[in-house]
Structures are given as structure tokens and as C-alpha cells.
Amino acid sequence: MLPSPSSKSLESWQTIAKRTQQHRDATLAAVEPPIPDLPELPLDSTPVPKTILTPEELSITESDPVDLLSKLSSGNLSSATVTNAFLRRATLAQKLVNCITELMPQAALERAAYLDAYLKEHGKPIGPLHGLPISIKEMINVKDHTCNAGFISWSDRIATSNAHILDILLAAGCVLYARTTQPQTLMHLETSSNYFGTTHNPFNRNLTSGGSSGGEGALLGMRGSCLGIGTDIGGSIRSPAANNGLWGLRPTSNRLPMQGMTATMLSAEHILAVIGPLSTSLAGVKVFMKTLIDAQPWIREPSLVPLPWKTESQFPIKGGNKTLKIGVLTDDGVVRPHPPVLRALTSLASKLASVPGVEVVPFTPLKHDLAWSIISSLYFADGGAEEKAAIAASGEPWRPLSNFILKENPNVKSLSIAGMWDLTAKRDAYREEYAAHWRESGIDVLFCPVGPGAAPPIDCARYWGYTAQWNLLDYPALIAPVSKVLADDVVDKGYVPRNEQDRYNHELYSPEKYVNAPVSVQVVGRRYEDEKVVEAMEYVQEKLGLPWAKYV
Amino acid sequence: MLPSPSSKSLESWQTIAKRTQQHRDATLAAVEPPIPDLPELPLDSTPVPKTILTPEELSITESDPVDLLSKLSSGNLSSATVTNAFLRRATLAQKLVNCITELMPQAALERAAYLDAYLKEHGKPIGPLHGLPISIKEMINVKDHTCNAGFISWSDRIATSNAHILDILLAAGCVLYARTTQPQTLMHLETSSNYFGTTHNPFNRNLTSGGSSGGEGALLGMRGSCLGIGTDIGGSIRSPAANNGLWGLRPTSNRLPMQGMTATMLSAEHILAVIGPLSTSLAGVKVFMKTLIDAQPWIREPSLVPLPWKTESQFPIKGGNKTLKIGVLTDDGVVRPHPPVLRALTSLASKLASVPGVEVVPFTPLKHDLAWSIISSLYFADGGAEEKAAIAASGEPWRPLSNFILKENPNVKSLSIAGMWDLTAKRDAYREEYAAHWRESGIDVLFCPVGPGAAPPIDCARYWGYTAQWNLLDYPALIAPVSKVLADDVVDKGYVPRNEQDRYNHELYSPEKYVNAPVSVQVVGRRYEDEKVVEAMEYVQEKLGLPWAKYV
Structure with missing residues (x-):
């Protein structure tokens, strides 16, 4: 129940x-x-969980969601x-890693x-996601x-209707049972707010669950969900997926429905946020x-x-391969x-x-x-005024x-319209240059890191480059769990950092601090080739038996 | 040859x-x-033309371009x-209607x-447009x-490469032989500049050829071309197509290649210009x-x-229909x-x-x-500063x-970034409302006017609503010639105008002033349903025998 404005x-x-x-x-407390x-x-x-839940509960919650769907639709x-x-x-x-806003x-x-x-x-299911x-x-x-x-x-903002994506998923048979944490401003690769504090990594509570969809990441990492919805404008689906050993997809923009979000900068077009799954x-x-694309969401949402x-x-198939x-x-x-990231990628290659x-x-x-300097300026074309006002309005502290x-990001500047057009032209020139670079390489998909390490210690996720790169280019990017931090992933003591960011990142790491953290890769494709990215990873998984280990 | 900057x-x-x-x-003068x-x-x-050109020249230039292609590819x-x-x-x-910048x-x-x-x-053509x-x-x-x-x-700006679209059309076998006039700023629905003065309507020189692709319109209207390339951000393909009795398509944005244009506001994303054909x-x-889409232009141009x-x-086909x-x-x-527009549409219906x-x-x-107030503000989000500077730089007069x-448009305002995001949100809300309105109507395509009349007298094209509407919504819109102004399309003397724009338009008209002007319709479809729009008109043409008359 909400207080009246005067009391608030x-x-x-x-x-x-x-x-x-x-x-x-x-x-x-209402869960029984x-x-x-x-x-x-x-x-x-x-x-x-195995010390508290029943065997049936463990079996259900640790099932592949597609296996669950098969059992649900058959009764x-x-x-x-x-x-x-x-x-x-x-x-x-929630009691372990603090990932829920409400059940x-x-x-x-x-x-x-x-x-x-x-x-x-x-005698038949209501839709393709019946009962999930x-x-x-x-x-x-x-x-x-x-x-x-x-x-x-913004605590008194009440949604007057469901997000478009939720309407479609409910029509397909889903059951909505949990809402999850997110950071102040939504612009962190971690999850920390003055509502709920910090969301922790299930594998190592000193590390972050990632963000901004870090409540989803931690909940799925704990197997408290098997399919969740996140959003991503700089890595916000992929960082939590990677940090928690999950699958996650940042689709190309304008493929999945975006109507019905609560966020700043919702009408900014220079860099488009996307919605997508963690599973x-x-x-x-x-x-x-x-399921979402088959529902033809473009009829209701013409963007x-x-x-x-x-x-x-x-x-193409040649010789059966x-x-x-x-x-x-x-x-x-x-x-x-x-x-661990270099080792996992090299070994995978x-x-x-x-x-x-x-x-x-x-x-x-x-x-x-260059990509980072463009995107991190375009994010906050108003100089971050909207976020600053939203924080100031309650007097809450800055996380x-x-x-x-x-505040520390030198690319945040209040732009004029002409300045924004100039920067948009730089973005487009870069996109065209990258398209030519990709074309010349002749590759179908790219395997690369999701970040400059596995899940970092709390409040240390300060390098977005490995994920934001694909937001700037609007390329689809899939996260796949492939390994974990190992004791013999020792620090390279002779390494000479290239710059301040590199030094910061280098000094963060030791195998002890990062113990037990999942290591993931990112599979990237050309714009709109989401299916190709998914199929490539599916084929690799089939051939190599990834991921590195079953959850249980 | 260009002067050096100092002399210029x-x-x-x-x-x-x-x-x-x-x-x-x-x-x-070099043409023989x-x-x-x-x-x-x-x-x-x-x-x-029939008093000056040879019978073979008349036959060739008055052929359907597809018939020409058939003869060209077979030799x-x-x-x-x-x-x-x-x-x-x-x-x-050029000598008749002033439509050429260079041959x-x-x-x-x-x-x-x-x-x-x-x-x-x-023994075979070089591509699907061989020799055209x-x-x-x-x-x-x-x-x-x-x-x-x-x-x-901007007279000394020299292109360092071809536009992407031109590269594709040349690769497909086209021959580039003519470049055509356009208005100062490109933001007129007519064609008038201080380089070349006014481009006239072939059917009635007191009327405009339309714009901003009005050189194309007049040239094709004269059958000095059978296929031309225009651009459209508010009606600039459709107004010239309609005014000159031609076919023209404003495709959905981001279907045809846009790289390599010279214009103001090139990086503005709030309203996207499109490129398209007049024929x-x-x-x-x-x-x-x-031809253009089969060339997969998205590989080079990732937008x-x-x-x-x-x-x-x-x-769907039912009972053979x-x-x-x-x-x-x-x-x-x-x-x-x-x-004439009301009569032609009613009769067509x-x-x-x-x-x-x-x-x-x-x-x-x-x-x-509302649509016009949104789009005409979004066009010039910088308050028109770029256009004003480009005009001022040479001291040329304002057309x-x-x-x-x-200057007279009350919606031109210099916006802040926040102001632009607000207006973009209004645009998106309107687009979603219109999508629902269209869905509720259940229609496949819409037949509507191209403008508030046939080609108006020179310097009188002051109402963009009938074309800019579909730019705001980004719906594909095809122009088809269906009639001409008739002597018995008399003025409705009892008509009481609704507003100042309506009064201005009402007073422009008499059948005498507009004598001989083509009358066209616009066929509009949902976003990305370009093929549906073309097929609908093709079917109507097959069934009703449109257009109203052969050119010759």
C-alpha cells in the first residue's frame, strides 16, 4: 500500500x-x-538448497526449462x-544472495x-510455455x-498495464512469480541500490552477481528460476549471465517487444536498450x-x-558437417x-x-x-541530468x-542537438568501418570474452568494453558458461599494464579472491543474425560437450 | 573545374x-x-518531343522500363x-521545364x-538492369x-565516392546519364534554388513539378527518363511522382541503402529520410x-x-480472387x-x-x-540552425x-536533448496509437490523397500533411496516377474552410488554373509491408485498367 503524496x-x-x-x-513469508x-x-x-528443499523440488528446479515444458504440457x-x-x-x-524485490x-x-x-x-496446453x-x-x-x-x-510509480513482453509470455502460458533486483540508475554492471543493498554472487558472495539484471543472474544462478527476463544497454543481460554460469542473449535491437519499461532515457534512440532472456x-x-517472435509483436509495437x-x-552443410x-x-x-578468461578462450579455440x-x-x-568513448557519451547525452535529478529527489546517497x-566518466557531457548529431555520425562511421572489418575477416561468428575477468569483487565492475562494444554495434551476443576459475590460473606477475584501466583490472585479480567463479564466453554475430549465433553455440555444445560442468 | 578557395x-x-x-x-551542348x-x-x-525527336527515340523513351530491359538484355x-x-x-x-543539373x-x-x-x-547481360x-x-x-x-x-563539395545505391545499380547494369534539380535546403515540396531557379510542371508550366525530387519528377514526366532515384523525408518522392503522373515509392526506412548523400541533418534519427524510385x-x-534488396545492401551498410x-x-486467394x-x-x-482529388478517390473507391x-x-x-506538429518540430530539432548557416554562408537569398x-513554421524550435527525448516519446506514443487504430480497422492497405490537390501553382505547396503523415509513421507509400483535373471539377463555392491552412488551400484552386494536371492516389501499408502495397496496386491496376490514360 502506498502512502499519500503529502505523507510521502x-x-x-x-x-x-x-x-x-x-x-x-x-x-x-507467504510461501509455503x-x-x-x-x-x-x-x-x-x-x-x-539440497540441505533444505525436497528431492522433488530439487529435481524440478534443476531441470532444463524445455524438459519442464514437456512435462507441464503433457500433464x-x-x-x-x-x-x-x-x-x-x-x-x-533471497535469503542467501539478496536478489528478490517481491515474490x-x-x-x-x-x-x-x-x-x-x-x-x-x-486436453492441450494453453500455449508453447504452458505452466512455466x-x-x-x-x-x-x-x-x-x-x-x-x-x-x-520513483517509489510511488505504479504500472497501469503489463509490459508488452509480459502479455505475450502470459498468453503463451507462463506463470509470473518473482521480480528481481536491479541497481540504482540501472547503469551498473552490478546490482546495488538503496532499496535493497547489494546482490551477491551465488558461487562466491564476495563477488558481484553482475548487473544490471543481477537479481535475475543471482536467482537463476541459485536455480530459483530457470527462465528470466533482463534488459541490456551495455552488458546488463550478459554480465549477470556470465557471472552466474548461465545462458543469456542480448538480441539485436527491435526484435523483441520493449513497450512498458520504467527507466530513464527511454526515448533515446542513439543507443537502444534491448530485452532478452537469461536461462x-x-x-x-x-x-x-x-515464442516472442512467433507472436508477431510488431503488430502492436510498430518500432x-x-x-x-x-x-x-x-x-551450409558439407560432408555431413x-x-x-x-x-x-x-x-x-x-x-x-x-x-582464467584467456585460458578458457584459448582452450576452447x-x-x-x-x-x-x-x-x-x-x-x-x-x-x-573509440567505441567506448562514443557509446558512453551517447548514453548520457543530457549529461546524466535525468539520473542526477532522480537521485537528488529523494536525498538517497549515490551508490x-x-x-x-x-561522475567519474569523462565522456559524460551535456550535448547540444548539433553535438549529438555529430556524435551519431561518428557512431555510424564506426559501425560501417566495423562492418567492413567483419566482412574482410570472413567469419560467421566471433568468440570473445564477456568481460576482463570472471565476476569481480563487489563494486569493482568498472570496465564495460567487452559488452558495450556490441551494444554500440547492435550485434547479437550470446553468453555460454564454459569453465570456472582454477587454482592454477595464476597471476601474470611480469605483466606491464597498458593504461590505468588495465592496471586497475590487473590488480583486481588473484585465483583466491575469484575462487569458484564461473568463466563464460561471448558468441557474437552480425546484426540481426541472432539465430546464427544461437545455432553456432548449439553446434559447438553438441560437438564439445560444453558447458564445463553440470550445475549439480 | 573548381576555383581555389581564395578566389571563391x-x-x-x-x-x-x-x-x-x-x-x-x-x-x-555535348549531346548529339x-x-x-x-x-x-x-x-x-x-x-x-514528338515535333523534335525521331520515331525511334520517341518509341524508346516512351517504353516501359521493363520492356526496355527485355530488349537490352536480349540485344x-x-x-x-x-x-x-x-x-x-x-x-x-531541360529546355522546356528546367530539371537538369548536368548530363x-x-x-x-x-x-x-x-x-x-x-x-x-x-552472350548474357551483366546484371538485372543491363544497359538501362x-x-x-x-x-x-x-x-x-x-x-x-x-x-x-556548398558549391565546392566534391563526392569522393559513389553513393552505395549507385554502386549497386551500376553493378546491376545501369547507365548514369542525368542528374536532376532539387530545392534550396531540400525541404520544399517544390523545386526552386538559386542555382537554377524553378523547375516547372511538364503538363502546365504555371504549376510546380513538386519536390524535393522535383527534377526527377519533371524529367520523368517529360519521359526524359524512365527510372530515377529520389529521396523522401516529408513527401519528396511522392509529390513529384503525383504531380507528374508517375509511379513512385517511399519505402519503409532502412530497406534501401542510404550511404553517400549530401544534405543537412544526415545523422538525425528521429525522422529518417528514405531513398526510393520514381518510374x-x-x-x-x-x-x-x-534489384537493390537482392544485392543484400545490409552487409556494407549495417543500419x-x-x-x-x-x-x-x-x-490470401479465395475462389480464384x-x-x-x-x-x-x-x-x-x-x-x-x-x-478533382475527392472525385478521383470516390470514383476509384x-x-x-x-x-x-x-x-x-x-x-x-x-x-x-498532431502528427504534423510532431514531425515538423523533429525535422529541425536544432531550430534549423544547420540550414540557416548554409544559406547565410553565401549570402544567397532565401527561396x-x-x-x-x-521561418514561418511555428514548430521549428531549438530543442534541448531532454526536449528532443520528450518529443520522441510523443512520436512513439502516436505511432503506437496509430498502429492500434490501423489494427482495429482490419485493413490491408489504405488509399488516400497524395496532397490537398493536384500540382499547385509555383511557390504554393504549403501543406505537407498528406505525405509527411506516413514519414512520421514510417509506413510505405506508393503513388499511382489515376486521373487528371477536369473542367467539371468545379470549385465548391459554399465550402467553409476549417482553419487558415484549409482556407489557403481552398482559395488556390480553380479548374482553369490547374488545367491538365495529373491526379494521383497514395497507397499506404503497414511498416515494412512495401511488397503488400505494390502488390495491392498491381492487382487494382490489373482489375481496373489504371492509370487513367497512357502517356501518349
């Missing part, structure tokens, strides 16, 4: 935050049977059972019961619920994309492009990735080279530092990474 | 204009056999013969000879030629679209969408069209209703006045319609 104006940001946490806790409080929070949270599992298992595990995840047990279980009854009555519980990042509007983009001053399987990513989701192979030319970029020339039909070539970066991206 | 800075705008005209005249000067310029220029006609016929007729068109007889005839030799040597002469608007870059966007101060036949429009040009029918639901909008509720499988329904306009659109 007297409230401190602390009071608002407290009330928001109390609301969250009340929604957790209750999850006990934990006496102590371990470094690695991932073994905890072998009820949506009520599946939904309650995820509600229970999400409650536990919706009552509405979710009512919806699940409706779907179970539907299946019984009609999904989680969503808080900024994606849910009718009659608050949407605050991580700003305390515990690649099949989960695929079914998400196909979208009516490109069907292609199901035919995007690669798909032929793929894969580029490998290990280092963007600005900040060198940590040893050598394995790939042994797959029949696959050709592996090195790929040279092209001015990735460290808000400060980093808005 | 001493030149008056009149001197620059004079030299530009002398260059143009020299290129005309020469076209005589005309003692007198008649009101209707269209009968003049029944040589490209040299065809090119020279168009060079001769273009020379005559390229030597380069064109050398290219034609090369193509003729290629066909002889290889095409004309282009001046702003589309031609390597080593000047490109001035209608500003005297003497609908088949010419189709072959242009298909383009990789949507193939669909050749399969976009309409295509089923189409056609909306008809006769009046946008802001400015009522003149009697009643004929359409008799075609089996076609359902005709009225379509209600939705806030078209009347530059004054109208930039």
Missing part, C-alpha cells in the same frame, strides 16, 4: 527503503512451507507443483491452478505493481526467442522489425582479460579447431577504445558505481 | 550560380545530334541507342558501349562530381526495389534491415482536398468495391494535425518555401 514528502529515503524491504519480506532463516551465509551458496507435472518449487527456491535464494505466491499459484485446470479441461514459472527484472512493468528503476524517488539452458533461450525467428540452418568460420578475439587491446567443418581464425579488434559511470 | 571567397552567389548553369549547358533552342515555352510541354536494342535517346530527350526536357553524355555513352560489348562477348539509363537527384553522391544540397555555399511504370518500381524482397503473394480489405481516406480532417474479393471501407484519420518551412 515527509518520508526519508531510509523509511521508503525499509517499507519496500518489509513488503518483500511479507511476500516471502516456509523457508527457515539461515544462521550463517556461506561463501558458496550453491550447496545450500506429467502440474504447474502448481512446479511454481511452488520455484517459489520455495527463490525464497531461499507473488498467491497470484502465481492461482494462475498455475488455472493452467492446470485448462489442461485438464481442453518465469522471473523478471523489476523495471519491466507489471500492472498495479510499483516500478522504480532503482531510484528511491539455465540454451534451449531455454531459444524457446523464449521463438519492431517483422523478421520471423528462423528455424532452418544458417550454415556444418561449415562455420569462427573468429576468436582474446583481448580487445584496451584491457587484457584475467588468466583449440578444441574448436578440431571439429570437422569448423575453421578457427584470430580476429583483430578495431578501435574498441559507488553510479558515481563511477556518471 | 571573393565570388558572389550569382557568379557561382552562373558558372553552375554554364557547366550544365556545356553538358547539354543537338537539340534546338525553343522559340517559345508552351503551357503544356508534353506534346513538344534487340543497344544500350548506346537507348542511352542516346534519353540524353536527347533529357536535353529537350553526362560522354561517360554514359562510354559505359553503354562497354555494356553492349559485354553482352556481345559473354537512370537519372538521379543531385544530392545522391557521384564520385568526383559536386554535391550541393541546393546550397550555394513511368509500376514494373519499374518493382524491379528497382528487388539496413536484412528483409528479402518478397515475391510470393501477400494476400485475391482477398484485400482496402481502407479509403478522402480527407485528413485538417485540409480538405480539392474537387466505387470501382474497387466492384472487384471480386476486394472489400472497401472508409478509414477515419487519427489526429493528423519562398525555405522561408515558409523554416
Whole structure:
């Protein structure tokens, strides 16, 4: 329940935050049977569920979402059972890693019961995602619920309708049961706000879950969800996917519905945010994309492009093998990735080279530092005025990474219209130059790091280059878990950093600090070749048996 | 040859204009056999060619471009013969209606000879447009030629490479032989500059040829070209197509290559300019679209969408007939069209209703006045500063319609970044509202006016609403010639204008002033449904025998 505006104006940001946490806790308390409080929070949270949940709950929540869909649509599992298992595990995840803004047990279980009854009555599922519980990042509007983009001053904003994407997923049979944390301003590659504090990495609580869709990342990393919705304007789907050993896709812009978000800069066109899936399987990513695009969202939302989701192979077959030319970029020339990332990519490249039909070539970066200077200025073409006003309005403190991206970032400038057009022209020239560079390389897809290391320690995610690069170019980019930090990924003590960012990153790392962190790769394709990126990784997974390990 | 900068800075705008005209005249004088000067310029220029050109030249230049292509690719006609016929007729068109900035007889005839030799040597055409002469608007870059966007101060700008579209069309076999006039600023629906003065309408020299691709319009109207390239950000392909009895398509944005234009506001994304064809036949429009899209221009130009040009029918067939639901909008509720437009649309609607499988329904306009206020502000988000500076730099006078659109237009305001984002949000809300309105109507395509009358008298094209509407929505829009102004299209003397714009338009008209002017319709489709729009008109033409009359 919301206070009236007059009473609200007297409230401190602390009071608002407290009330928001109390609301969250009340929604957790309504989950049955209750999850006990934990006496102590371990470094690695991932073994905890098996000490608390039932074998059936463990089995359900650790299933591939596509296997769940098969059991749900045939009636072998009820949506009520599946939904309650995820509600229970999400409650536990919140207690361990602080990733939930609210659960919706009552509405979710009512919806699940409706779907179970539907299946019984009609003898067929309501749609391709019949009965599947999904989680969503808080900024994606849910009718009659608050949407605050991580700003305390926006605490009284109530969505008057569902986001378009949510309408389609519900029509396809999903059950919405959890909303997840996000950072102040939404412009961090971590998740830290004055509403809820910090979201932690399930594998190592000293590390970040990533961001800005870091509540999704941590929840899925804990297997408190198997399919969630994030958004990405600089890495916000991919950083949480990578940090938590998940699959995640930043699709090309204007393929998935964007109507109904709560955020700053919503009408800025110079750099487009995208929405996309995080999942515990690649099949989960695929079914998400196909279901949404098959619904022809461009009819309601005319900014979208009516490109069907292609199901035919995007690669020629020769001698029974798909032929793929894969580029490998290990280092963007600005900040060198940590040893585990270099080792994982190098090892992957050598394995790939042994797959029949696959050709592996090195790929040279092209001015990735220029790309960052363009995109980080275009993000905040108003000089960050909208974010600064939204923070100032409540008197809440600046979180460290808000400060980093808005105040310490030398590219944040208040532009004139002419200045913005100039910068847009630079962006387009760079895009055309990169298109020519890609064409000359002849590659189909590119394998590269997701960041300059595995999940960094809290408040240290200060280099966006490996993800923001593909936002500037608007290339689709898929995250795949391939390894973890190993004890023998030792520090390169002789390394001489190239610049201040490189030095900062180099000094962050030791295998001890990063222990247990997942290591992922990013698979990038040309603009609108989302299907090609997914298919390439699917083929690689089939041939090499990735990811590195099963979750359990 | 260009003067050195030091000498140029001493030149008056009149001197620059004079030299530009002398260059143009020299290129005309190189065409053989020469076209005589005309003692007198008649009101209707269209009968003049048959008094000057040979029967073969008349036959070639009055052919459907697709018939020409068939003869060119089989060797029944040589490209040299065809090119020279168009060079001769273009020379005559220039003398009659003032539509040419330069001809390229030597380069064109050398290219034609090369193509003729290629066909002889290889026994097959070089590409799908083998040997076909095409004309282009001046702003589309031609390597080593000047490109001035209608500003005297830009007279020394030389393109360092061809526009992307030109490269593709040349690779497909085209011959470039003519460049055509455009207005100062490019932001008129007429064609008037201080380089060349006014371009006239071939059917009635007191009327405008339209603009800003009005040189193309007049040249094709005179049959001095059969296929030309224009651009459109508010009606600049469609107004010249309609005013000159031609076919023209404003495609959805990002389907055809845009690299290599000379204009102001090139990086503005809020309203995207598009490039597209004007032709003497609908088949010419189709072959242009298909050739360009089949070349996969998105590889070089990553802002383009990789949507193939669909050749399969976009309409279901029932009982041997295509089923189409056609909306008809006769009046946008802001400015009522003149009697010939209302009569032509009403008559067309009643004929359409008799075609089996076609359902005709009225379509209600939705806030078209709001649309104009949004788009005309977004055009000039910098308050028109770039245009004003480009005019001021040479001291050239403001042409009347530059004054109208930039100085008299109350929506021209210098916006802040936040102001621009606000207006972009209004644009998007309007687009979504219109998408819902269209969906509710259930129509496939919409037939509506191209403007509030046929081609208006010179300097009187002051209402953009009927074309700019579809730029704001980014809907594809095809122009089809359907009638002409008739003596019994009398003034509605009892009409009470709704507003000042409506009064101005109402008072412009009399059947005497507009005598002989073509009357056209606009066929509009949903975003990216370019193929549907073309196919709908093709079907209507097949069933109703449009256009109203053959040119000769």
C-alpha cells in the first residue's frame, strides 16, 4: 500500500527503503512451507538448497526449462507443483544472495491452478510455455505493481498495464512469480541500490552477481528460476549471465517487444536498450526467442522489425558437417582479460579447431577504445541530468558505481542537438568501418570474452568494453558458461599494464579472491543474425560437450 | 573545374550560380545530334518531343522500363541507342521545364558501349538492369562530381565516392546519364534554388513539378527518363511522382541503402529520410526495389534491415480472387482536398468495391494535425540552425518555401536533448496509437490523397500533411496516377474552410488554373509491408485498367 503524496514528502529515503524491504519480506513469508532463516551465509551458496528443499523440488528446479515444458504440457507435472518449487527456491535464494524485490505466491499459484485446470479441461496446453514459472527484472512493468528503476524517488510509480513482453509470455502460458533486483540508475554492471543493498554472487558472495539484471543472474544462478527476463544497454543481460554460469542473449535491437519499461532515457534512440532472456539452458533461450517472435509483436509495437525467428540452418552443410568460420578475439587491446578468461578462450579455440567443418581464425579488434568513448557519451547525452535529478529527489546517497559511470566518466557531457548529431555520425562511421572489418575477416561468428575477468569483487565492475562494444554495434551476443576459475590460473606477475584501466583490472585479480567463479564466453554475430549465433553455440555444445560442468 | 578557395571567397552567389548553369549547358551542348533552342515555352510541354525527336527515340523513351530491359538484355536494342535517346530527350526536357543539373553524355555513352560489348562477348547481360539509363537527384553522391544540397555555399563539395545505391545499380547494369534539380535546403515540396531557379510542371508550366525530387519528377514526366532515384523525408518522392503522373515509392526506412548523400541533418534519427524510385511504370518500381534488396545492401551498410524482397503473394486467394480489405481516406480532417482529388478517390473507391474479393471501407484519420506538429518540430530539432548557416554562408537569398518551412513554421524550435527525448516519446506514443487504430480497422492497405490537390501553382505547396503523415509513421507509400483535373471539377463555392491552412488551400484552386494536371492516389501499408502495397496496386491496376490514360 502506498502512502499519500503529502505523507510521502515527509518520508526519508531510509523509511521508503525499509517499507519496500518489509513488503518483500511479507511476500516471502507467504510461501509455503516456509523457508527457515539461515544462521550463517556461506561463501558458496550453491550447496545450500539440497540441505533444505525436497528431492522433488530439487529435481524440478534443476531441470532444463524445455524438459519442464514437456512435462507441464503433457500433464506429467502440474504447474502448481512446479511454481511452488520455484517459489520455495527463490525464497531461499533471497535469503542467501539478496536478489528478490517481491515474490507473488498467491497470484502465481492461482494462475498455475488455472493452467492446470485448462489442461485438464481442453486436453492441450494453453500455449508453447504452458505452466512455466518465469522471473523478471523489476523495471519491466507489471500492472498495479510499483516500478522504480532503482531510484528511491520513483517509489510511488505504479504500472497501469503489463509490459508488452509480459502479455505475450502470459498468453503463451507462463506463470509470473518473482521480480528481481536491479541497481540504482540501472547503469551498473552490478546490482546495488538503496532499496535493497547489494546482490551477491551465488558461487562466491564476495563477488558481484553482475548487473544490471543481477537479481535475475543471482536467482537463476541459485536455480530459483530457470527462465528470466533482463534488459541490456551495455552488458546488463550478459554480465549477470556470465557471472552466474548461465545462458543469456542480448538480441539485436527491435526484435523483441520493449513497450512498458520504467527507466530513464527511454526515448533515446542513439543507443537502444534491448530485452532478452537469461536461462539455465540454451534451449531455454531459444524457446523464449521463438515464442516472442512467433507472436508477431510488431503488430502492436510498430518500432519492431517483422523478421520471423528462423528455424532452418544458417550454415551450409558439407560432408555431413556444418561449415562455420569462427573468429576468436582474446583481448580487445584496451584491457587484457584475467588468466582464467584467456585460458578458457584459448582452450576452447583449440578444441574448436578440431571439429570437422569448423575453421578457427584470430580476429583483430578495431578501435574498441573509440567505441567506448562514443557509446558512453551517447548514453548520457543530457549529461546524466535525468539520473542526477532522480537521485537528488529523494536525498538517497549515490551508490559507488553510479558515481563511477556518471561522475567519474569523462565522456559524460551535456550535448547540444548539433553535438549529438555529430556524435551519431561518428557512431555510424564506426559501425560501417566495423562492418567492413567483419566482412574482410570472413567469419560467421566471433568468440570473445564477456568481460576482463570472471565476476569481480563487489563494486569493482568498472570496465564495460567487452559488452558495450556490441551494444554500440547492435550485434547479437550470446553468453555460454564454459569453465570456472582454477587454482592454477595464476597471476601474470611480469605483466606491464597498458593504461590505468588495465592496471586497475590487473590488480583486481588473484585465483583466491575469484575462487569458484564461473568463466563464460561471448558468441557474437552480425546484426540481426541472432539465430546464427544461437545455432553456432548449439553446434559447438553438441560437438564439445560444453558447458564445463553440470550445475549439480 | 573548381576555383581555389581564395578566389571563391571573393565570388558572389550569382557568379557561382552562373558558372553552375554554364557547366550544365556545356553538358547539354555535348549531346548529339543537338537539340534546338525553343522559340517559345508552351503551357503544356508534353506534346513538344514528338515535333523534335525521331520515331525511334520517341518509341524508346516512351517504353516501359521493363520492356526496355527485355530488349537490352536480349540485344534487340543497344544500350548506346537507348542511352542516346534519353540524353536527347533529357536535353529537350531541360529546355522546356528546367530539371537538369548536368548530363553526362560522354561517360554514359562510354559505359553503354562497354555494356553492349559485354553482352556481345559473354552472350548474357551483366546484371538485372543491363544497359538501362537512370537519372538521379543531385544530392545522391557521384564520385568526383559536386554535391550541393541546393546550397550555394556548398558549391565546392566534391563526392569522393559513389553513393552505395549507385554502386549497386551500376553493378546491376545501369547507365548514369542525368542528374536532376532539387530545392534550396531540400525541404520544399517544390523545386526552386538559386542555382537554377524553378523547375516547372511538364503538363502546365504555371504549376510546380513538386519536390524535393522535383527534377526527377519533371524529367520523368517529360519521359526524359524512365527510372530515377529520389529521396523522401516529408513527401519528396511522392509529390513529384503525383504531380507528374508517375509511379513512385517511399519505402519503409532502412530497406534501401542510404550511404553517400549530401544534405543537412544526415545523422538525425528521429525522422529518417528514405531513398526510393520514381518510374513511368509500376514494373519499374518493382524491379528497382528487388534489384537493390537482392544485392543484400545490409552487409556494407549495417543500419539496413536484412528483409528479402518478397515475391510470393501477400494476400490470401479465395475462389480464384485475391482477398484485400482496402481502407479509403478522402480527407485528413485538417485540409480538405480539392474537387478533382475527392472525385478521383470516390470514383476509384466505387470501382474497387466492384472487384471480386476486394472489400472497401472508409478509414477515419487519427489526429493528423498532431502528427504534423510532431514531425515538423523533429525535422529541425536544432531550430534549423544547420540550414540557416548554409544559406547565410553565401549570402544567397532565401527561396519562398525555405522561408515558409523554416521561418514561418511555428514548430521549428531549438530543442534541448531532454526536449528532443520528450518529443520522441510523443512520436512513439502516436505511432503506437496509430498502429492500434490501423489494427482495429482490419485493413490491408489504405488509399488516400497524395496532397490537398493536384500540382499547385509555383511557390504554393504549403501543406505537407498528406505525405509527411506516413514519414512520421514510417509506413510505405506508393503513388499511382489515376486521373487528371477536369473542367467539371468545379470549385465548391459554399465550402467553409476549417482553419487558415484549409482556407489557403481552398482559395488556390480553380479548374482553369490547374488545367491538365495529373491526379494521383497514395497507397499506404503497414511498416515494412512495401511488397503488400505494390502488390495491392498491381492487382487494382490489373482489375481496373489504371492509370487513367497512357502517356501518349
